[in-house]
Amino acid sequence: VKNNEITLLDHKFPRDNWTNISENIISKLGRNLHISPYHPLSHIRQRIVNYIYMQFHNRIGNPIFSVFDNISPIVTVAQNFDSLLVPENHPSRKKSDCYYINQNTILRAHTTAHQSELISMGLNNFLIVGDVYRKDEIDSTHYPVFHQADAVRLCTAEEVFQNVDNSNELKLFEHRGMETDEKQGCHALESVKIMEHELKNTLVGLAQTLFGSEIQYRWVQQYFPFTHPSWELEVYYNDQWIEILGCGIMRQEILQKSGAGERIGWAFGLGLERLAMCLYDIPNIRLFWSNDTGFLNQFKVKDPNAAIKYKPISVYPQCKNDISFWLPENKSYSSNDFYDLVRDIGEDRVEQVLLKDEYTHPETKKISHCYTIVYRHMERTLSKRELEKYSRALENANAFSKERISEI
Ligand code: PHE
Numbered sequence: 001v002k003n004n005e006i007t008l009l010d011h012k013f014p015r016d017n018w019t020n021i022s023e024n025i026i027s028k029l030g031r032n033l034h035i036s037p038y039h040p041l042s043h044i045r046q047r048i049v050n051y052i053y054m055q056f057h058n059r060i061g062n063p064i065f066s067v068f069d070n071i072s073p074i075v076t077v078a079q080n081f082d083s084l085l086v087p088e089n090h091p092s093r094k095k096s097d098c099y100y101i102n103q104n105t106i107l108r109a110h111t112t113a114h115q116s117e118l119i120s121m122g123l124n125n126f127l128i129v130g131d132v133y134r135k136d137e138i139d140s141t142h143y144p145v146f147h148q149a150d151a152v153r154l155c156t157a158e159e160v161f162q163n164v165d166n167s168n169e170l171k172l173f174e175h176r177g178m179e180t181d182e183k184q185g186c187h188a189l190e191s192v193k194i195m196e197h198e199l200k201n202t203l204v205g206l207a208q209t210l211f212g213s214e215i216q217y218r219w220v221q222q223y224f225p226f227t228h229p230s231w232e233l234e235v236y237y238n239d240q241w242i243e244i245l246g247c248g249i250m251r252q253e254i255l256q257k258s259g260a261g262e263r264i265g266w267a268f269g270l271g272l273e274r275l276a277m278c279l280y281d282i283p284n285i286r287l288f289w290s291n292d293t294g295f296l297n298q299f300k301v302k303d304p305n306a307a308i309k310y311k312p313i314s315v316y317p318q319c320k321n322d323i324s325f326w327l328p329e330n331k332s333y334s335s336n337d338f339y340d341l342v343r344d345i346g347e348d349r350v351e352q353v354l355l356k357d358e359y360t361h362p363e364t365k366k367i368s369h370c371y372t373i374v375y376r377h378m379e380r381t382l383s384k385r386e387l388e389k390y391s392r393a394l395e396n397a398n399a400f401s402k403e404r405i406s407e408i
Contacts, residue, residue, distance in 0.1 A: 069128075375387060
């Protein structure tokens, strides 16, 4: 075992005295909850992407935003901080705040880390969605891995002023201007105001799409090293103001260094968990990492806009048991009959019954079904004896299982 190397997502990285990534964190790499089918975070991602596609399209109706939702979370310190003008001594760089793989490599602390490289590639409108990593407090709303969506939109002067008559006199930039609360030194106030207007309209529209058109909101002045001016959007939900996103006019220096100096840009970043917890009434952030079907199946709907309210599942563990049998040949069989029987016997200890496997015998053409039965007691852990009692009772009662299959 080579201890001076660490393998993450099939790549090897040298360790050094900056390495502070734990096994628990490593185990989260590649889970990609935000693109797992039917996962609540995936529904939220899809809703955000759909909204942005709808808002920004070209003359023939095609979306102009590109979406990147599978970029590796392993980035350089330069990408995560330097490219975004985060000062050398900024607290967010501390070892106690992020997960360093080594001195130069880090698990991204925000999806904003990819902004400048995507701009350098020539992209003007894009979304980045992915997992981000931060050392943080432990409570019901904080977890060291969470998910963000970032957006960037860069515009030429022609685009910014397209709806303005006699726009010839309007400029994006101003020479030797002063930085004020309203704008960066290099920007002309008229271009900043139009971009700010589009940014805020876009984000209020997003909040209304997610929370409903009646949602109360407010803008709060904020500071980010990579935008100026900067704001946070707060919405009033369940009797409190919650911050849902950060945004601003991009620092022109970032655009210049990435080869887009002739444009002006806005950007925003938001966390998916917080939105999902509000929208679905999910009480604890750890639930997103659950493999428990009692959690996951509540979100198993095709439509990402479906109004789902999470119903708490028991804190006691699930116990699973498989049963398989040949289906009757002479009379019709419906899985529902079997489900009924399971409920009869297991009462409300049964949480789910899943058809796990179907098999047709190559010669006799007889069909067999294999079901997984998931039990869970709401007040205590089920004992092994009780489980055995249920499955024996089920085997005896199941008319179809008289010809049992020992092993398929
Ligand atoms: N990266 C910021 C955060 O994680 C959010 C943000 C993105 C703010 C883009 C402004 C512009 O909080």
